[in-house]
Amino acid sequence: xxxxxxxxxxxxxxxxxxxxxxxxxxxxxxxxxxxxxxxxxxxxxxxxxxxxxxxxxxxxxxxxxxxxxxxxxxxxxxxxxxxxxxxxxxxxxxxxxxxxxxxxxxxxxxxxxxxxxxxxxxxxxxxxxxxxxxxxxxxxxxxxxxxxxxxxxxxxxxxxxxxxxxxxxxxxxxxxxxxxxxxxxxxxxxxxxxxxxxxxxxxxxxxxxxxxxxxxxxxxxxxxxxxxxxxxxxxxxxxxxxxxxxxxxxxxxxxxxxxxxxxxxxxxxxxxxxxxxxxxxxxxxxxxxxxxxxxxxxxxxxxxxxxxxxxxxxxxxxxxxxxxxxxxxxxxxxxxxxxxxxxxxxxxxxxxxxxxxxxxxxxxxxxxxxxxxxxxxxxxxxxxxxxxxxxxxxxxxxxxxxxxxxxxxxxxxxxxxxxxxxxxxxxxxxxxxxxxxxxxxxxxxxxxxxxxxxxxxxxxxxxxxxxxxxxxxxxxxxxxxxxxxxxxxxxxxxxxxxxxxxxxxxxxxxxxxxxxxxxxxxxxxxxxxxxxxxxxxxxxxxxxxxxxxxxxxxxxxxxxxxxxxxxxxxxxxxxxxxxxxxxxxxxxxxxxxxxxxxxxxxxxxxxxxxxxxxxxxxxxxxxxxxxxxxxxxxxxxxxxxxxxxxxxxxxxxxxxxxxxxxxxx
Amino acid sequence: xxxxxxxxxxxxxxxxxxxxxxxxxxxxxxxxxxxxxxxxxxxxxxxxxxxxxxxxxxxxxxxxxxxxxxxxxxxxxxxxxxxxxxxxxxxxxxxxxxxxxxxxxxxxxxxxxxxxxxxxxxxxxxxxxxxxxxxxxxxxxxxxxxxxxxxxxxxxxxxxxxxxxxxxxxxxxxxxxxxxxx
Numbered sequence: 001x002x003x004x005x006x007x008x009x010x011x012x013x014x015x016x017x018x019x020x021x022x023x024x025x026x027x028x029x030x031x032x033x034x035x036x037x038x039x040x041x042x043x044x045x046x047x048x049x050x051x052x053x054x055x056x057x058x059x060x061x062x063x064x065x066x067x068x069x070x071x072x073x074x075x076x077x078x079x080x081x082x083x084x085x086x087x088x089x090x091x092x093x094x095x096x097x098x099x100x101x102x103x104x105x106x107x108x109x110x111x112x113x114x115x116x117x118x119x120x121x122x123x124x125x126x127x128x129x130x131x132x133x134x135x136x137x138x139x140x141x142x143x144x145x146x147x148x149x150x151x152x153x154x155x156x157x158x159x160x161x162x163x164x165x166x167x168x169x170x171x172x173x174x175x176x177x178x179x180x181x182x183x184x185x186x187x188x189x190x191x192x193x194x195x196x197x198x199x200x201x202x203x204x205x206x207x208x209x210x211x212x213x214x215x216x217x218x219x220x221x222x223x224x225x226x227x228x229x230x231x232x233x234x235x236x237x238x239x240x241x242x243x244x245x246x247x248x249x250x251x252x253x254x255x256x257x258x259x260x261x262x263x264x265x266x267x268x269x270x271x272x273x274x275x276x277x278x279x280x281x282x283x284x285x286x287x288x289x290x291x292x293x294x295x296x297x298x299x300x301x302x303x304x305x306x307x308x309x310x311x312x313x314x315x316x317x318x319x320x321x322x323x324x325x326x327x328x329x330x331x332x333x334x335x336x337x338x339x340x341x342x343x344x345x346x347x348x349x350x351x352x353x354x355x356x357x358x359x360x361x362x363x364x365x366x367x368x369x370x371x372x373x374x375x376x377x378x379x380x381x382x383x384x385x386x387x388x389x390x391x392x393x394x395x396x397x398x399x400x401x402x403x404x405x406x407x408x409x410x411x412x413x414x415x416x417x418x419x420x421x422x423x424x425x426x427x428x429x430x431x432x433x434x435x436x437x438x439x440x441x442x443x444x445x446x447x448x449x450x451x452x453x454x455x456x457x458x459x460x461x462x463x464x465x466x467x468x469x470x471x472x473x474x475x476x477x478x479x480x481x482x483x484x485x486x487x488x489x490x491x492x493x494x495x496x497x498x499x500x501x502x503x504x505x506x507x508x509x510x511x512x513x514x515x516x517x518x519x520x521x522x523x524x525x526x527x528x529x530x531x532x533x534x535x536x537x538x539x540x541x542x543x544x545x546x547x548x549x550x551x552x553x554x555x556x557x558x559x560x561x562x563x564x565x566x567x568x569x570x571x572x573x574x575x576x577x578x579x580x581x582x583x584x585x586x587x588x589x590x591x592x593x594x595x596x597x598x599x600x601x602x603x604x605x606x607x608x609x610x611x612x613x614x615x616x617x618x619x620x621x622x623x624x625x626x627x628x629x630x631x632x633x634x635x636x637x638x639x640x641x642x643x644x645x646x647x648x649x650x651x652x653x654x655x656x657x658x659x660x661x662x663x664x665x
Numbered sequence: 666x667x668x669x670x671x672x673x674x675x676x677x678x679x680x681x682x683x684x685x686x687x688x689x690x691x692x693x694x695x696x697x698x699x700x701x702x703x704x705x706x707x708x709x710x711x712x713x714x715x716x717x718x719x720x721x722x723x724x725x726x727x728x729x730x731x732x733x734x735x736x737x738x739x740x741x742x743x744x745x746x747x748x749x750x751x752x753x754x755x756x757x758x759x760x761x762x763x764x765x766x767x768x769x770x771x772x773x774x775x776x777x778x779x780x781x782x783x784x785x786x787x788x789x790x791x792x793x794x795x796x797x798x799x800x801x802x803x804x805x806x807x808x809x810x811x812x813x814x815x816x817x818x819x820x821x822x823x824x825x826x827x828x829x830x831x832x833x834x835x836x837x838x839x840x841x842x843x844x845x846x847x
Contacts, residue, residue, distance in 0.1 A: 343697075343744060389691070394746035431691050461697030461744055477692035481707030484696075 009043035009068035063126035088131035149177025151330035151541025158560030160208035174279035183363035187443035224536025242310035249302035267367035381489030391496030406494035497546035577633035606630035694741035733772035778805035791832030
């Protein structure tokens with residue numbers, strides 16, 4: 001005979017204003033099996049918790065039902081209270097009468113009835129609850145970091161310094177990411193590469209960091225503590241052990257007219273190339289799509305010149321499997337190209353460039369060695385127009401968010417331009433200046449007051465090409481919409497920052513949620529900003545949302561801290577909510593017929609075939625077997641099982657049935 | 666604060682279903698507008714004035730030249746990042762302006778008569794009859810010599826047919842006019 005205690009929480013006025021808590025407690029006390037029932041203002045407070053403890057002790061309760069807020073809030077608190085007093089925590093159930101009742105209803109009478117129904121259903125369920133005990137799973141203390149930009153580099157170094165192995169996977173031939181492409185950083189105007197390259201070298205030299213460049217994620221299996229990741233190491237066509245990075249191969253390569261990705265298409269690179277001089281690793285790779293040998297079958301000039309014979313045309317993609325305990329995603333962002341903008345000429349005019357291209361122009365390692373020149377005729381532009389919010393905050397173009405970094409980098413560009421071309425004039429067309437950050441506002445004011453950069457509030461409608469000059473048509477909305485036409489030499493668009501091209505495919509491989517723009521979604525916007533809904537997978541940097549460098553580093557270190565926290569214990573405690581195949585005495589063994597339907601549909605690959613053998617080793621029956629360390633308790637197999645042989649612990653068919661019957665009566 | 670019913674922002678949202686609060690005054694509509702030079706205030710300013718929702722400012726809009734100068738080319742709509750149908754708003758404002766007899770004095774002399782002559786041409790012929798429109802417009806405005814030098818060249822090129830090209834079923838058309846005549 002079960003002895004159930006019912007505790008109804010007022011939650012201040014949150015529940016009590018709509019639900020008559022006293023009445024609910026009173027009616028619940030009359031139900032069969034209920035031996036104790038009480039209502040209290042704050043059940044989660046210390047006096048409230050003590051009430052539960054006292055009741056359990058005094059009445060020897062075998063089950064507890066708490067009518068309060070969502071179990072996502074305080075289930076853990078109340079279960080812990082039960083555990084402290086010696087009651088198995090899984091004999092405590094929460095009836096959600098706040099989110100599911102008082103917050104969504106208006107009439108006291110009906111809400112009270114609904115609250116009572118919810119409590120009654122929970123009472124019927126808890127009568128059938130069995131004590132459950134958590135599982136312990138060992139943790140594989142290796143972290144995988146996907147993406148080698150500044151966020152990935154920072155996370156890797158932090159985890160490696162914490163004493164654990166890190167495997168850094170990068171799609172491009174070199175780590176460094178976006179930050180390596182920048183010329184200077186705001187608001188201090190210090191050289192981006194100068195502060196990044198020491199970190200890159202640290203990654204390369206760190207004994208705990210293993211670097212896989214030119215590699216991509218093939219598939220991800222497993223769960224927190226025990227991921228198994230297949231990585232495709234794309235063929236570099238270079239033997240890294242033999243290569244001395246002398247650079248003879250790319251000076252001799254005849255196929256030199258390939259647009260450089262690193263220089264944003266402003267210069268050319270050979271088919272065998274190192275993306276930039278400080279690249280890590282510094283070995284060249286062969287771009288097979290543009291290599292004459294791979295396209296036409298003849299050439300091999302690089303192989304003839306290579307003094308160490310490091311070039312290997314027969315190399316093939318290699319798939320390696322990595323076992324890891326945690327994954328950090330830091331795949332970064334992309335920017336929209338000029339061809340996205342019909343009103344700005346679809347990218348047909350060479351002198352309309354993106355902010356990233358301007359970074360390369362201003363960079364000392366860029367195609368113009370740091371001189372600002374027009375891409376079309378290499379002249380120094382005398383008048384430059386910067387347009388912020390190009391694509392961002394534009395519902396018609398499908399990007400309704402603010403890209404966040406453009407305001408600041410546009411100011412920086414204007415200042416860099418003024419430093420390099422002192423007689424030049426620059427205009428910035430803006431809608432709002434969003435300079436929220438340490439020293440950011442001072443930076444923008446300095447641009448206006450000291451550098452004389454002209455801010456015009458308004459969006460540019462279109463840009464026309466006339467006599468090699470660009471006519472920029474806009475208005476000054478602060479002057480009642482006065483039309484402004486500027487004859488510019490160069491136009492720089494602060495194009496919208498968008499998610500990476502393959503982010504959605506990657507999210508699907510990792511089973512993590514992403515938003516409509518393709519950015520990965522965090523578990524909670526405020527309290528879990530670096531976690532994802534899949535335990536053990538963390539987010540760092542701007543794969544989550546456009547972020548500037550300090551913010552990326554903050555989130556990267558945050559994610560690294562979460563990983564270190566996970567790795568600090570040897571075992572992981574898992575909830576015992578897992579599926580179980582029922583067992584029976586011989587000769588039946590189980591009601592499972594061995595149809596193996598569940599094996600195919602289990603999303604976590606937790607179910608396998610088990611053969612029951614007699615003493616002579618003869619197979620009597622084959623049934624399904626669930627690996628409880630892999631099972632996540634999703635319940636898919638329970639719904640699929642034809643013979644009703646699978647039950648979810650804590651949510652068995654019987655419990656759910658009793659609950660539904662209680663609700664229907 | 667609850668807006669009064671006769672305020673333009675409420676009327677615009679109720680009758681043509683456009684939420685004027687979507688506008689954040691980026692000014693892209695004004696920047697692209699080919700006739701913004703002739704307006705007393707540009708379209709983005711007009712949107713701001715509607716957003717404010719005060720009767721005095723509403724009257725300013727209805728009395729303005731802006732709503733009549735607009736040629737409904739639709740550049741503002743195609744440029745607008747929030748996809749606000751400004752030509753439709755302006756069309757509605759013209760109706761309001763006529764209803765309340767608040768037409769702009771200058772526009773009443775030259776633009777509104779053209780709209781009437783154009784509609785009359787449609788009403789009687791079902792198509793645009795250039796000479797009819799021109800003659801009616803000149804009679805309405807007493808502006809007999811405007812663009813007269815063009816007429817000869819247009820006639821030679823066959824752009825000014827002498828007789829109207831009437832559509833077959835004019836009854837259907839007059840039905841529309843009767844229905845929507847206020």
